[in-house]
Amino acid sequence: xxxxxxxxxxxxxxxxxxxxxxxxxxxxxxxxxxxxxxxxxxxxxxxxxxxxxxxxxxxxxxxxxxxxxxxxxxxxxxxxxxxxxxxxxxxxxxxxxxxxxxxxxxxxxxxxxxxxxxxxxxxxxxxxxxxxxxxxxxxxxxxxxxxxxxxxxxxxxxxxxxxxxxxxxxxxxxxxxxxxxxxxxxxxxxxxxxxxxxxxxxxxxxxxxxxxxxxxxxxxxxxxxxxxxxxxxxxxxxxxxxxxxxxxxxxxxxxxxxxxxxxxxxxxxxxxxxxxxxxxxxxxxxxx
Numbered sequence: 001x002x003x004x005x006x007x008x009x010x011x012x013x014x015x016x017x018x019x020x021x022x023x024x025x026x027x028x029x030x031x032x033x034x035x036x037x038x039x040x041x042x043x044x045x046x047x048x049x050x051x052x053x054x055x056x057x058x059x060x061x062x063x064x065x066x067x068x069x070x071x072x073x074x075x076x077x078x079x080x081x082x083x084x085x086x087x088x089x090x091x092x093x094x095x096x097x098x099x100x101x102x103x104x105x106x107x108x109x110x111x112x113x114x115x116x117x118x119x120x121x122x123x124x125x126x127x128x129x130x131x132x133x134x135x136x137x138x139x140x141x142x143x144x145x146x147x148x149x150x151x152x153x154x155x156x157x158x159x160x161x162x163x164x165x166x167x168x169x170x171x172x173x174x175x176x177x178x179x180x181x182x183x184x185x186x187x188x189x190x191x192x193x194x195x196x197x198x199x200x201x202x203x204x205x206x207x208x209x210x211x212x213x214x215x216x217x218x219x220x221x222x223x224x225x226x227x228x229x230x231x232x233x234x235x236x237x238x239x240x241x242x243x244x245x246x247x248x249x250x251x252x253x254x255x256x257x258x259x260x261x262x263x264x265x266x267x268x269x270x271x272x273x274x275x276x277x278x279x280x281x282x283x284x285x286x287x288x
Contacts, residue, residue, distance in 0.1 A: 075113075083110040084287060089122075091283025093256065101126040101279070109141065116141040118151060123159070134158045137167060147173040155185055161226050164188045177201065192220035193228075209250075213238040222263050227271070229263020242285055250285045 055064045073082045089105040105122040118141045123134035139153035148170060155165040169183030178200050185193040195217050202210040215236045219228045240254030256279045260268050265275040 081111050084108065086287035088285060089283060090285070091252075091281045093124075093279035093281050095277050095279045099126055099274070099277070101132075103281075103283075111141070114143045116149075118153075131159050133160060139167060139169070141171075145172075151183070157226075163191070163226070165193070191223050191226075191228075194218040194220075207244045209242050209244065211240045211242065211252075211254075213240065219264075224267070227264065227267040229261075229265070229267060231263070232261045233264040234258065234260045238281070240281065240283075248287055252281075252283055252285060254281050255279070256281050 053061075053064060053068075073080050085106075085108040087104065087106040089103055091103050093101045093103055095101065101124055103122075103124040107118060107120040109116045109118040111117055118137075118139040120137040120139065121135065123131060125131040135155055135157045137153060137155045139151040141149045141151045144150050149172070151167070151169045151171065153167050155167045157163040157165070165185035165187045167183055167185055169181065171179075171181040173179055178198060180196070180198045182196040183194070185195070187193075195215070197213075197215045199211055199213045202212070204210055213236075217233045217235070219230050219233050222229050236256060236258045238254055238256040240252045242250040242252030244250040257277075258279070259265075259276040268275045
């Protein structure tokens with residue numbers, strides 16, 4: 001509705017001339033003067049970062065300075081490389097029939113956010129019979145996304161037979177924090193293998209974590225020397241419950257089911273070995 005001419009006009013804000021503001025015109029006509037997007041930003045140097053930290057009033061200033069330096073390193077600050085050594089699995093496996101065993105899986109890496117040198121190792125042994133499988137991988141890891149790394153390098157097997165493999169693989173984190181990694185291995189004798197692993201951490205409390213875990217191994221051909229058959233050679237499914245005494249140290253208990261398939265199972269039966277095993281596991285997950 002039209003305004004009442006007798007109504008008092010609103011008082012102008014003291015010291016503010018809206019008509020003189022860039023891009024503004026109070027009579028309803030087109031804007032005059034430069035637009036806000038055309039105004040150059042001040043060229044003065046930004047203010048220095050604050051030198052006082054509130055946390056230093058309540059905690060050790062030296063400890064907090066170290067924490068801030070670590071935070072900068074972990075987020076790529078200064079280009080300083082950092083490292084981590086982690087034993088993801090280090091466990092004793094109690095099985096029926098007196099064939100208890102051991103298993104380990106871990107890695108160490110050194111580098112930054114984009115480029116890293118990664119060393120991986122895994123294997124297992126049976127009590128009284130020695131090491132059944134053992135391998136070490138040396139890889140160059142390159143980040144190709146926020147949550148994905150591509151890795152290339154070599155893998156050296158020591159048991160059950162010595163083999164050297166060229167390796168191409170990946171590590172990624174899917175939505176909802178599913179961790180998945182996979183690799184293809186081509187040996188110096190022309191044998192092609194594959195592996196896929198996946199884990200998920202279900203945090204029951206701040207310290208108690210339930211972790212489902214799966215590992216599948218594949219082969220493109222039958223290899224009698226390594227007692228490996230083509231197709232899906234073996235699968236391991238596990239469920240482990242750990243308690244984080246600290247983030248860096250967590251004992252765990254769980255159950256693991258391992259089974260061989262196809263020609264790999266035939267090779268095992270021929271030498272009198274079991275093709276399936278269920279284990280109660282006790283272990284430690286640790287890193288530094």
